[in-house]
Amino acid sequence: MKVSGFGNSLSLCTLPLLMMLFLLLYKVRSQSGGGDDKACLSGLKTALQDSRGVLVSWNANNLLTPCFNQTLTQLTGINCNENRIVSILLSSRGLGGTVSSALANCSFLNMVDFSDNQMTGVIPTELGGLQLLATLNLSVNGLTGSIPEDLSNCTYLNVLDLHRNSLTGVIPQSLGYLERLKVFDVSDNDLSGPIPVSLANLSSGAPRFNISSFRGNKHLYGFPLPLPKNRNLSVLAIVGIGLGSGLISLFISFTAVCIWLRVSEQRLAADEGKISQLMPE
Ligand SMILES: *[C@@H]1O[C@H](CO)[C@@H](O)[C@H](O)[C@H]1NC(C)=O
């Protein structure tokens, strides 16, 4: 009796312990190397607007095991390696909504492509936490806000394509310190300020990224963009208008003085004439 009672209480005590251990191991395993792919995808899905239903495979059931077998997944646009998500490729899928900061939970990502959609909102600074990110293509969307300086934390970044959005602010100088950066395109945005020398010139003096990377930003200036002709023209125009109006007023006052002199001369002459008529010869 006593022995079996002891046995019962032992199993009662160890069961929760074993369960906790199992859960802990499971958690560690599914999050090996940090991050949380499930939190990442459910955060992304919540923030995206999927009017065409391209993300129907991103249902609650599939999201439980985003990578169900090493490299296999049932989720559209997702690629896995060793049970972790390594790329999210969702270009031209008619997606609206925003880029969720939860994307940073996919800590093994090396490629993200949301290009050619209708996404709005800002580029989350949290993306700077993606230490393996090599390609980020968010081009041809409606993204606003500035380019996060934190992106320069992504030391493996090879491709940063942000062209054709509505990004504002200055280009962070620190992006130029990314040694592996081979493609950089911020053309056709609303960026302003000087182009960082670190992005425009190599130490040899040869341009690192040419004009095609920067054109189409009204208030961006500096090499390799041409000198702002408009500003030079407007300065010339102001000088011209100033000089012109000065000359015109000079001319008008000169003419007025001449006319006045002439009129008074004529009046004088007429008076003299009257006098000479009255004067007997
Ligand atoms: C993973 O998929 C491959 C190919 O489909 C299969 O051969 C292998 O047995 C699967 N492994 C597991 C653990 O399910």
Ligand SMILES: *[C@@H]1O[C@H](CO)[C@@H](O)[C@H](O)[C@H]1NC(C)=O
């Ligand atoms: C997932 O991302 C959210 C938003 O950035 C963050 O608050 C949360 O701590 C992240 N969770 C994990 C497990 O990294």
Ligand SMILES: *[C@@H]1O[C@H](CO)[C@@H](O)[C@H](O)[C@H]1NC(C)=O
């Ligand atoms: C980024 O996406 C756009 C639109 O899908 C594409 O035209 C462009 O080539 C991509 N950029 C790079 C560097 O691959």
Ligand SMILES: *[C@@H]1O[C@H](CO)[C@@H](O)[C@H](O)[C@H]1NC(C)=O
């Ligand atoms: C980027 O690095 C800076 C400096 O180390 C740090 O303060 C910042 O939190 C990092 N950003 C991210 C998103 O990890």
Ligand SMILES: *[C@@H]1O[C@H](CO)[C@@H](O)[C@H](O)[C@H]1NC(C)=O
């Ligand atoms: C960048 O290079 C151009 C052409 O090689 C040169 O004219 C310009 O002075 C350089 N700018 C800086 C800041 O070194």
Ligand SMILES: *[C@@H]1O[C@H](CO)[C@@H](O)[C@H](O)[C@H]1NC(C)=O
């Ligand atoms: C700019 O550089 C790219 C390659 O880096 C090249 O394809 C393109 O023709 C260049 N454009 C100009 C205007 O020089």
